[in-house]
Amino acid sequence: MTHNLIPILADIAEKPGTTKRDTLTIARRALRHVCQARREIHAERRALSRQVGKLRQFLPFTAQAVADLEQQASDHRTPELDTLRRVLVVYGQTIIHDSDGIADALGFDQLADLLSINPAHREQARRDGGETLQGLAYIARMEDSATDYGDEWGKGGPMYEACHAVMVDFIRTCPEHLLPDPFAPGEMFGPKLPPQLRVV
Template identity: 75%
Template sequence: MNPSLLRAYINIAEKPGITKRDTLTIARRMLRTVCQSQKVIYAERHALRRQARKLRQFLPFTAQAVADLEQQAGDHCALELDGIRPVLIAFGQTIIHDREGIAAALGFEGMCDLLNINPVHREQARRDGDVTLQGLAYIARLEDSATGYGDEWGAGGPLYEACHAATINFIRTCPEHLLPDMFAPGEAFGPKLPPELRIVG
């Protein structure tokens, strides 16, 4: 992660008279930088673990080398990752709750322009009701919609990754009795409720 670049973004964001459009643009650029740093760290950790897996076939002679590589992978850039997580969580909470009123200030088309959403995907988002900042960036995963992030869980644009980090943090830190039962009837993973029948007269 490039601290001087992030500091430059923060200095721009703190200037008086900054617009909501500028705020979202800066947030996207900062998150892109942070997410790229995180990806590089994870790739380097994965490479170390891959080396450890290769050495496993020669166990027990390579036991110490395997343990060293796994320890190295776990420790690699741990402090940097610990610094990245709170940034993602903070931005994610801002996007999910939109307390700054970015969606209201920019409107649907303005948000779509800044998030680089194709016209075809915009129409689908309208039909699905994903017209908020959270709906476009997190629920529908439409940021840079031409990129196609696939169906992998947790994969998406920088704003999506921030929202995902905030959601995971909420699930981890929320008292268990306050979390919704996702397997209850009518919930996401629960049995579907029967349709509500009404007599029309």
């Protein structure tokens, strides 16, 4: 259903009378379906991995079956997963840059309504994420704020997952010499630098 729905939603989004409100609603709907499809594929892979765990109890007699099943779990629906990841990255870039000007056109209150930010969480959302699409969906993680996604890294609403996919893709594809080293002296995980002393 996801493969048929995404082109249909894209066609609706490209119609000339589509408003910014419609654009955001369509994006959220498409992202929900993409994220659901990804979860299903990951669940199927985990099921295969559980079978591997059961077969490991009978090693060395099941060594070949374990190796085959591990390979099957690793390769399971990989082309679909890659396509879904690319769709997430494209949507995530649109959300991060807000090239359509959705946040400015809608204002905070309409944006909060469309992102399903609970009225009780709106002041916190404004403090944490400002009034930008990226800030509310990714930085503040307030999309569907009544839903508890937990504090697990990479877990959040569909728009958060799209923005997160962009960040992961950036880290994966950025040349290594351009990324900061968090373990360098004076950085977050690196050794502390000695204080700079001056004569006053």
